[in-house]
Amino acid sequence: MSKNTIVLKPLSDEDINLFSNWLDKDYIYKWFCPDGDEQRADWLDEVRNVDSKHNHFNHFIVNHNDIKIGYCLYLDLHFEPEYSLENYGKTFDEGYAFEIGFLIGNEEYLNKGFGKMIVNKLEAKIIEIGGKEILADPDEENIASIKTLLSNGFIRIKDGDYRKSI
Numbered sequence: 001m002s003k004n005t006i007v008l009k010p011l012s013d014e015d016i017n018l019f020s021n022w023l024d025k026d027y028i029y030k031w032f033c034p035d036g037d038e039q040r041a042d043w044l045d046e047v048r049n050v051d052s053k054h055n056h057f058n059h060f061i062v063n064h065n066d067i068k069i070g071y072c073l074y075l076d077l078h079f080e081p082e083y084s085l086e087n088y089g090k091t092f093d094e095g096y097a098f099e100i101g102f103l104i105g106n107e108e109y110l111n112k113g114f115g116k117m118i119v120n121k122l123e124a125k126i127i128e129i130g131g132k133e134i135l136a137d138p139d140e141e142n143i144a145s146i147k148t149l150l151s152n153g154f155i156r157i158k159d160g161d162y163r164k165s166i
């Protein structure tokens with residue numbers, strides 16, 4: 001399928017209920033909220049950007065033929081120094097390294113290549129803004145996510161540390 005069959009549109013307030021419903025699906029909750037409901041609440045705060053703490057997060061709804069099929073984000077790791085040190089062993093200059101996350105919220109669209117397309121589109125956005133490295137921290141048991149990253153050219157550095165230089 002062509003990579004142009006999906007469009008990433010900035011997430012708006014009207015998408016928040018949909019995103020919240022997607023988070024509740026077992027196959028998503030398991031990987032997005034492994035620490036439980038507090039983490040679920042954190043995700044909602046992040047997409048709502050309640051106190052402007054998450055200005056460096058860029059959230060998107062993935063559209064296919066005008067149907068909302070998923071969600072993704074990228075964020076500048078410069079603004080997450082503690083997390084970067086813990087997870088990636090270093091901090092990053094502003095505009096250099098971006099972490100990504102993604103999900104297919106509509107089960108009918110799973111396993112059809114859309115996950116790969118989303119990562120490809122996120123990469124294009126990060127290239128556009130001059131980023132040099134893309135990072136992801138999938139759980140090692142999240143085979144679908146890891147395969148999605150590897151088939152987009154990411155390299156496993158260690159458990160939960162996958163990177164692609166661009």
Ligand SMILES: CC(C)(COP(=O)(O)OP(=O)(O)OC[C@H]1O[C@@H](n2cnc3c(N)ncnc32)[C@H](O)[C@@H]1OP(=O)(O)O)[C@@H](O)C(=O)NCCC(=O)NCCS
Nearest residue numbers: 031102103104110111112113114115116144145147148151
């Ligand atoms: C991860 C996710 C986005 C993948 O999306 P998808 O559209 O189903 O994936 P694709 O069809 O593009 O397939 C990508 C690769 O994963 C493999 N794959 C997909 N689903 C799989 C599954 N359930 N088990 C094993 N492999 C799977 C595909 O075979 C493909 O591998 P290949 O390139 O070696 O052929 C989707 O499973 C999802 O939304 N999961 C829940 C949320 C999540 O875990 N997000 C990632 C957090 S880091």
